[in-house]
Amino acid sequence: MxxxxxxxxxxxxxxxxxAVLQDVxxxxxxxxxxxxxxxxxxxxxxxxxxxxxLDAPTTGAYRLDGREVSALxxxxxxxxxxxxxxxxxxNFYLLPRMTALRNxxxxxxxxxxxxxxxxxxxxxxxxxxxLADRVSHRPNELSGxxxxxxxxxxxxxxxxxxxxxxxxxxxxxxxxSQQILRLIQEINAGGTTVVLITHDEAxxxxxxxxxxxxxxxxxxxxxxxxx
Amino acid sequence: MLAWEMCKSAFDSxxxxxxxxxxxxxxxxxxxxxxxxxxxxxxxxQQAIIAAIDNPxxxxxxxxxxxxxxxxxxTSTAGIPAFSPADTAxxxxxxxxxxxxxxxxxxxxxxxxxxxxxxxVQAGPSFLPLxxxxxxxxxxxxxxxxxxxxxxVIVITQSVAKSLFGSDSAGVGQLVGLExxxxxxxxxxxxxxxxxxxxxxxxLNVYMPTTTFMDxxxxxxxxxxxxxxxxxxxxxQVAARLIAVLDAKYHGDIFENAAGFIAGITNTxxxxxxxxxxxxxxxxxxxxxxxxxxxxxxxxxxxxxxxxEIGIRISLGASRTTILWQFLIEAIVLTTLGGLIxxxxxxxxAALASTIGHLPSLISWQAALGSxxxxxLVGILCGIYPASRASRLNPIDALxxx
Ligand SMILES: Nc1ncnc2c1ncn2[C@@H]1O[C@H](COP(=O)(O)OP(=O)(O)OP(=O)(O)O)[C@@H](O)[C@H]1O
Ligand SMILES: [Mg+2]
Numbered sequence: 001m002x003x004x005x006x007x008x009x010x011x012x013x014x015x016x017x018x019a020v021l022q023d024v025x026x027x028x029x030x031x032x033x034x035x036x037x038x039x040x041x042x043x044x045x046x047x048x049x050x051x052x053x054l055d056a057p058t059t060g061a062y063r064l065d066g067r068e069v070s071a072l073x074x075x076x077x078x079x080x081x082x083x084x085x086x087x088x089x090x091n092f093y094l095l096p097r098m099t100a101l102r103n104x105x106x107x108x109x110x111x112x113x114x115x116x117x118x119x120x121x122x123x124x125x126x127x128x129x130x131l132a133d134r135v136s137h138r139p140n141e142l143s144g145x146x147x148x149x150x151x152x153x154x155x156x157x158x159x160x161x162x163x164x165x166x167x168x169x170x171x172x173x174x175x176x177s178q179q180i181l182r183l184i185q186e187i188n189a190g191g192t193t194v195v196l197i198t199h200d201e202a203x204x205x206x207x208x209x210x211x212x213x214x215x216x217x218x219x220x221x222x223x224x225x226x227x
Numbered sequence: 228m229l230a231w232e233m234c235k236s237a238f239d240s241x242x243x244x245x246x247x248x249x250x251x252x253x254x255x256x257x258x259x260x261x262x263x264x265x266x267x268x269x270x271x272x273q274q275a276i277i278a279a280i281d282n283p284x285x286x287x288x289x290x291x292x293x294x295x296x297x298x299x300x301x302t303s304t305a306g307i308p309a310f311s312p313a314d315t316a317x318x319x320x321x322x323x324x325x326x327x328x329x330x331x332x333x334x335x336x337x338x339x340x341x342x343x344x345x346x347x348v349q350a351g352p353s354f355l356p357l358x359x360x361x362x363x364x365x366x367x368x369x370x371x372x373x374x375x376x377x378x379x380v381i382v383i384t385q386s387v388a389k390s391l392f393g394s395d396s397a398g399v400g401q402l403v404g405l406e407x408x409x410x411x412x413x414x415x416x417x418x419x420x421x422x423x424x425x426x427x428x429x430x431l432n433v434y435m436p437t438t439t440f441m442d443x444x445x446x447x448x449x450x451x452x453x454x455x456x457x458x459x460x461x462x463x464q465v466a467a468r469l470i471a472v473l474d475a476k477y478h479g480d481i482f483e484n485a486a487g488f489i490a491g492i493t494n495t496x497x498x499x500x501x502x503x504x505x506x507x508x509x510x511x512x513x514x515x516x517x518x519x520x521x522x523x524x525x526x527x528x529x530x531x532x533x534x535x536e537i538g539i540r541i542s543l544g545a546s547r548t549t550i551l552w553q554f555l556i557e558a559i560v561l562t563t564l565g566g567l568i569x570x571x572x573x574x575x576x577a578a579l580a581s582t583i584g585h586l587p588s589l590i591s592w593q594a595a596l597g598s599x600x601x602x603x604l605v606g607i608l609c610g611i612y613p614a615s616r617a618s619r620l621n622p623i624d625a626l627x628x629x
Contacts, residue, residue: 075547078544078545081543087542093542094539095539106540106543110229
């Protein structure tokens with residue numbers, strides 16, 4: 001489903017080219033739960049942005065569901081982000097002026113779903129993440145863990161086949177982190193491909209496959225046998 | 228549906244910054260408000276002036292006058308032919324003419340019971356109320372028989388009755404003095420003019436038969452010949468025929484139908500008020516333009532402030548077009564809302580001007596619709612650049628923006 005071949009990414013700072021990713025080759029099949037593990041600055045977020053079609057690689061090919069992403073028009077890429085990919089970020093990135101319900105509705109607005117359907121589905125999603133009684137709260141009226149649940153509900157609004165989570169528990173305490181990771185595991189159990197980004201071995205242990213990144217290269221790639 | 232969602236979210240973000248939105252709209256509000264008020268007062272004034280000039284006598288009658296009188300800068304009437312009784316007879320003999328009359332007037336002073344009031348003595352036929360726009364509310368109007376008998380009877384306006392007899396319904400049957408002669412008041416008249424000017428300055432008039440008037444002021448020269456035509460005849464054609472006869476009699480191109488002259492004045496008034504309205508409107512448009520720049524400025528600030536939000540929206544699947552429309556709609560909502568408030572305020576100012584300041588005003592839906600559309604246009608013109616900047620943001624930089 002996700003197929004990265006010879007991906008490299010570099011930034012030009014002044015006259016110098018700084019390579020962030022080099023020769024990354026990666027295949028992720030449908031339904032997998034993959035952790036991208038690596039120290040800070042190793043290029044994990046850069047890689048996720050490429051997988052999520054937010055950024056384009058400098059060189060290399062990225063095929064998503066068999067289609068080369070670089071050949072898609074901007075509107076087609078927007079559609080891919082809208083329907084195929086759900087993002088969860090470390091800092092939640094909820095829209096501050098909207099209620100939890102409206103936040104969850106937003107991807108469905110961009111997918112032109114009718115209002116009634118949006119409402120119903122957003123409520124159901126918030127209920128699934130245990131926030132049935134917080135639908136009309138605004139982000140500043142929610143705890144960190146609750147915000148991340150809203151963000152997860154929002155990411156799943158259009159039932160995307162892929163969930164990309166970049167340090168989803170980076171701002172949460174260990175107990176809340178555990179709950180969020182369980183939730184992500186459940187989502188994966190429902191058939192969604194999950195790519196989880198972390199620098200923490202313990203968190204990577206929730207995944208069934210761990211890919212280690214170091215200095216912009218894939219260092220190791222191994223299946224984890226659940227204990 | 229997406230458009231509706233975007234309008235709603237535009238409203239939300241404007242409401243979230245109430246004070247800022249209001250201050251931004253201020254330029255638009257002032258611009259549109261002053262355009263509406265100025266155009267309303269300008270058009271109202273124009274209508275009032277035209278109504279005042281547009282003598283209803285002209286719809287009843289044709290008025291033949293020497294051109295020299297209408298020329299305006301008359302210093303002496305010497306050399307200008309006055310109409311004689313023979314001319315009146317000539318007019319009456321013209322086919323299609325029903326009545327010939329004249330309405331000379333004279334300023335004078337009237338006395339009664341020791342009180343004195345300056346008045347305009349206005350002579351005319353028995354159907355003068357139709358021409359001079361009044362109705363007799365007490366007593367009666369003078370009749371053709373009063374005119375034929377040269378009777379010393381007068382009808383006074385309510386304001387004359389009030390200053391002489393203390394009440395605007397008193398005076399019928401009383402005797403009053405004019406030029407040392409006694410006249411009997413047979414009626415009190417009330418103005419029927421709808422012109423705003425006649426309401427502002429109620430006229431102190433005394434009406435009497437033309438025959439009586441000529442007895443009272445024997446030297447009066449008559450420079451006006453007024454005709455009523457037989458129904459079915461065109462009064463301007465009848466007048467033209469008579470003018471040809473009179474011109475032949477006095478040897479020259481001397482006479483004119485005043486209807487054409489008044490139409491000319493009306494046109495001039497329309498042109499002048501049109502020019503004034505355009506100039507002041509142009510100045511108000513500058514205010515609108517400055518308001519538009521304010522909108523552009525605040526939209527640029529808003530795009531910068533909401534860079535993170537834009538990044539999030541892109542990550543959720545918003546296309547560049549969607550982002551563009553979101554900010555464009557926000558600018559349009561801002562300016563049209565300002566436009567609507569401006570229209571309401573301009574309306575209010577115009578209404579106040581006409582009730583308190585006695586300035587006639589006329590609010591046209593064209594001016595309101597025009598300003599509404601214009602403010603929407605300002606929104607589009609001033610919103611397009613900030614919106615396109617928002618839509619061209621790189622999602623990664625936008626998300627990382629602190
Ligand atoms: N726009 C940019 N311009 C220049 N360099 C950049 C840019 N974005 C990222 N980098 C560099 O790329 C490298 C990798 O960044 P990236 O955010 O992918 O790391 P990360 O593995 O996600 O780290 P962390 O765990 O701290 O989030 C960093 O050294 C960073 O300085
Ligand atoms: Mg990172």
